[in-house]
Amino acid sequence: MNAMKLAVPALLATATLLTACQTPAPAPEPAPPPPVVQNQKLSTDGLFAFGKSEIAADGVEGRTQLDAFAADLLAGPPFEIVHVIGHSDRIGSADANVALSTRRANSVRDYLVEKGVPADRITAVGRGSVEPVVECEDQDRDALIACLAPNRRVEIRVVPAGG
Template identity: 45%
Template structure:
């Protein structure tokens, strides 16, 4: 049990070390298959104290942003001084992954049935089916869109039923390395495309009569979506507007001069650095800051709605893993933006 406690403490340390690595990247919902090989350290109570080897086959699937479920079977055996011990397991594991990036550390818990079989010089041949619980830690590392490596260290703690063996429990340790093959590739996120506003048709004007006529009224102002970089509005990670915002001043003037414009939507976006929850909250606070500025310039608050979409709809991805943090922040700059929909500030042309 002391070794089991050490694994649990190591799992907690792994949680603290890698919690900052969590990234809100898309998961692949496809089932995957995992063939594996193992180094096997059997419990000395079974009369065999020599390391052995094993193999396994499992099927797995990502069921949420942080959880994978894997199920399957393993086989391992060890020989020592003419005695032999082997174990078959069939069970289900739950993997809590701290990240969906290329490197994904995890802790695992599992349960199932084990078949222990021993051929001992003193007791002869013994065999028993028993339930087990397991715990461990490991990581997955992506090789491409469909292949990933998985390695883990786990303790399989069996509850031996009956009195065939000289013990009522087993603590066997497995160091396992496998390859995960996903049956389909992950879906590609579509890159948002700004809507194209068709030019308004120019009405044909009949030839003027001999008498002078009044000129036609100016065409109404067109409305589009305006995108402003968060860099020109805020400091990195901040929701406090910079002093002096001429573009927002122009928008406020336009709205005050066109009271018929309603349902203006101000949407904030963030990059993928940090947690999804904090990015969503920051993007919403930035949208609220822009709304407050326009309201402070005389625009009625009831005409403006706000939304925060966090890391959704990125303009760029920046997948170069060799980039330094400062370079990554610069590369992701287009994703940090504020969009004001259905408004464009332009002069009327007679």
């Protein structure tokens, strides 16, 4: 019986030491943060004449922005895809606005390809007037065109590699 009384504390001490010496399992790797999507908004008034989809020859400011964007994109970290999204104001029919915003997105995509961005890494889509950034009350045409200018834009979203 005395041997039993001595054996129990010895077994408990051994079990405690063995438990304390065990290396804990490594913590699971944390999930990588979601990719940061780089966004660029360009006013179409700086690139296109009102109601047009060809990049204007006199659109120096817009071309300068696109040139800088393409250079930064090509010099920066790898990217998965570049989404070019055209938007229009509400002037005109919905179908015409979708077509115009699509042609403008395609023009920007083509310009970026000319600057060396791989064509297979660029998508282009037009959304028409469904995502306005400003609302304007009805007013004379010139004032309405000026008020709605922020809605006439092209957004470029870059998804980094691995995203």
